[in-house]
Amino acid sequence: MPPLIEARGIHTHYGASHVLHGIDFVLHAGETLGLMGRNGMGKTTLLKSLLGLLPLTAGSVRVKGADLTGAAPHRVARAGIAYVPEGRGIFPNLTVRENLVMAARPAAAGQASWTLDRVLFTFPRLAERMTHDGGNLSGGEQQMLTIGRALMTNPDALILDEATEGLAPLVARDIWRIIGEIRATGMATVIVDKNFSAVSSIADRAMILVKGAVVYDGSSAELREDKALHMRYLGV
Amino acid sequence: MAARQGRLGSQVDIPSFFIQILNSIQYGLLLFLCASGLTLVFGIMGVINLAHGSLYMIGAYLAFSLSEHLGSLWLALPVGVVLAVVFGAVLEWLLIERLYKREHLHQVLLTYGLILVFEELRSVIWGDDVHGVSMPPLLAASIALTDTLSYPVYRLWMSGVCLVLALLMAWVLLRTRLGMIIRAGSVNSEMVQSLGINIGVIHRIVFAAGVGLAAFAGMLAAPVSSVFPGMGNQVLIICFVVVVIGGIGSLKGALVGAILIGVVDTFGKVLTLEIAGVKILPELAGMSIYLLMAVILIWRPEGIFGKVRS
Ligand SMILES: Nc1ncnc2c1ncn2[C@@H]1O[C@H](COP(=O)(O)OP(=O)(O)OP(=O)(O)O)[C@@H](O)[C@H]1O
Ligand SMILES: [Mg+2]
Numbered sequence: 001m002p003p004l005i006e007a008r009g010i011h012t013h014y015g016a017s018h019v020l021h022g023i024d025f026v027l028h029a030g031e032t033l034g035l036m037g038r039n040g041m042g043k044t045t046l047l048k049s050l051l052g053l054l055p056l057t058a059g060s061v062r063v064k065g066a067d068l069t070g071a072a073p074h075r076v077a078r079a080g081i082a083y084v085p086e087g088r089g090i091f092p093n094l095t096v097r098e099n100l101v102m103a104a105r106p107a108a109a110g111q112a113s114w115t116l117d118r119v120l121f122t123f124p125r126l127a128e129r130m131t132h133d134g135g136n137l138s139g140g141e142q143q144m145l146t147i148g149r150a151l152m153t154n155p156d157a158l159i160l161d162e163a164t165e166g167l168a169p170l171v172a173r174d175i176w177r178i179i180g181e182i183r184a185t186g187m188a189t190v191i192v193d194k195n196f197s198a199v200s201s202i203a204d205r206a207m208i209l210v211k212g213a214v215v216y217d218g219s220s221a222e223l224r225e226d227k228a229l230h231m232r233y234l235g236v
Numbered sequence: 237m238a239a240r241q242g243r244l245g246s247q248v249d250i251p252s253f254f255i256q257i258l259n260s261i262q263y264g265l266l267l268f269l270c271a272s273g274l275t276l277v278f279g280i281m282g283v284i285n286l287a288h289g290s291l292y293m294i295g296a297y298l299a300f301s302l303s304e305h306l307g308s309l310w311l312a313l314p315v316g317v318v319l320a321v322v323f324g325a326v327l328e329w330l331l332i333e334r335l336y337k338r339e340h341l342h343q344v345l346l347t348y349g350l351i352l353v354f355e356e357l358r359s360v361i362w363g364d365d366v367h368g369v370s371m372p373p374l375l376a377a378s379i380a381l382t383d384t385l386s387y388p389v390y391r392l393w394m395s396g397v398c399l400v401l402a403l404l405m406a407w408v409l410l411r412t413r414l415g416m417i418i419r420a421g422s423v424n425s426e427m428v429q430s431l432g433i434n435i436g437v438i439h440r441i442v443f444a445a446g447v448g449l450a451a452f453a454g455m456l457a458a459p460v461s462s463v464f465p466g467m468g469n470q471v472l473i474i475c476f477v478v479v480v481i482g483g484i485g486s487l488k489g490a491l492v493g494a495i496l497i498g499v500v501d502t503f504g505k506v507l508t509l510e511i512a513g514v515k516i517l518p519e520l521a522g523m524s525i526y527l528l529m530a531v532i533l534i535w536r537p538e539g540i541f542g543k544v545r546s
Contacts, residue, residue: 098420101416104413
């Protein structure tokens with residue numbers, strides 16, 4: 001079986017500035033990948049390049065073997081990749097219910113599907129807020145809404161960019177618990193987060209970016225042990 | 237837009253006041269139908285479509301041709317709407333789609349060019365004469381209000397149809413999944429795409445629906461106004477006033493703005509007749525809606541239901 005996502009030799013520019021320098025990226029079914037790197041090293045840029053949200057200047061992206069290089073973002077999403085962006089991207093003018101319902105897509109055959117009920121069971125806070133506008137939720141609730149909305153598309157992989165950013169520690173812990181639950185269902189996840197110990201303990205594999213290039217791609221457990229390595233690249 | 241009853245006197249008695257109210261509402265609802273497409277296309281895709289009025293004109297000419305060929309307005313209306321929607325979709329695919337990421341200057345240039353093209357095509361296809369469209373016999377009657385005053389059934393029917401369409405639009409936008417997606421797309425189209433929705437299709441639907449509504453408004457109005465060259469430009473300006481008063485992108489605003497314009501324009505004309513007797517500012521009639529716009533914009537620069545831009 002081909003990997004869920006397989007990208008080769010990705011180069012991405014913002015205008016004249018060359019941000020990604022030939023990145024190879026692979027995500028296998030059911031795998032949890034921690035994507036790490038200091039501020040501005042290109043994590044978000046890489047995710048957006050994979051998702052069709054930024055044009056590639058070179059390289060290729062395949063999803064489940066199908067060539068989606070340069071494809072529109074909706075085609076990547078329909079191939080089974082869901083995205084929880086940095087800054088959340090909820091629709092503030094839609095109610096919680098509408099935010100969830102508008103995204104609903106049936107699961108592929110044989111998959112236990114994420115329905116509105118199941119999402120609300122996972123996020124009881126959202127169930128209490130169904131008729132509120134997305135814009136009126138707290139930061140933690142908005143984050144739950146974005147994750148819940150992504151699950152409503154019944155993806156094979158969930159990409160989380162800074163899902164706990166700006167949240168109170170207690171709320172962040174709740175989000176980590178939920179990410180753990182999602183992981184346990186067998187869904188592949190890509191996690192970008194500032195909290196090194198939380199990411200590295202949940203991830204099977206870790207990938208570190210420095211200035212738009214991969215400097216580490218390997219076992220997350222080994223990275224945790226190798227203090228010198230993560231001090232050097234992550235400063236933690 | 238629509239020719240108003242000419243025989244009303246300057247005295248404000250109850251029946252003629254009632255007639256003016258009905259006229260205001262009818263004119264307002266028709267304006268709403270036309271302005272709704274303009275405000276939605278601006279609010280959702282960010283495109284200023286100067287050719288929107290031309291689509292109203294095309295609707296009126298379609299009503300003229302189709303009701304001659306098909307024998308009645310009843311057949312002309314549905315056929316015309318289908319043609320207009322298809323035309324709108326093709327236009328979006330061919331040209332408008334290219335404007336979404338462009339600056340307003342480019343949008344204004346292209347859509348102004350479209351006005352010229354549509355006006356020329358109109359001249360080639362239909363000539364430059366003024367035409368009339370006959371009402372369906374079923375609606376050609378009038379309802380007597382007093383011994384001397386009556387109200388045409390066609391205008392009542394028009395108001396009813398516009399009202400039903402307004403409710404239908406509200407229902408689609410507020411209650412259906414398509415409506416949710418459209419509203420979501422107006423704030424963050426990239427996120428909508430990342431949820432697996434082809435935003436290009438959504439934009440095409442919105443644009444084509446806007447064209448359909450403008451053309452339908454022109455078709456409805458054809459029997460009470462007449463069908464004439466340049467009729468779209470007049471409507472375009474008033475529609476812009478409606479959109480600005482109501483708040484750009486707001487359907488509710490377009491409805492309120494359109495009814496306000498309907499009332500001010502209708503009563504502006506009647507009252508001027510009165511004042512004209514004393515010869516005070518007879519020019520006020522033509523200016524009344526612009527005065528209204530100025531007052532509203534001083535009070536709320538973003539329009540009645542507009543969002544404050546940060
Ligand atoms: N829209 C943009 N235009 C120009 N340069 C950009 C843009 N977005 C990001 N960059 C630059 O590209 C580089 C990578 O940014 P990116 O956002 O991918 O980093 P990141 O690893 O996600 O950082 P963070 O941890 O802060 O989210 C940075 O140097 C940044 O300044
Ligand atoms: Mg980032």
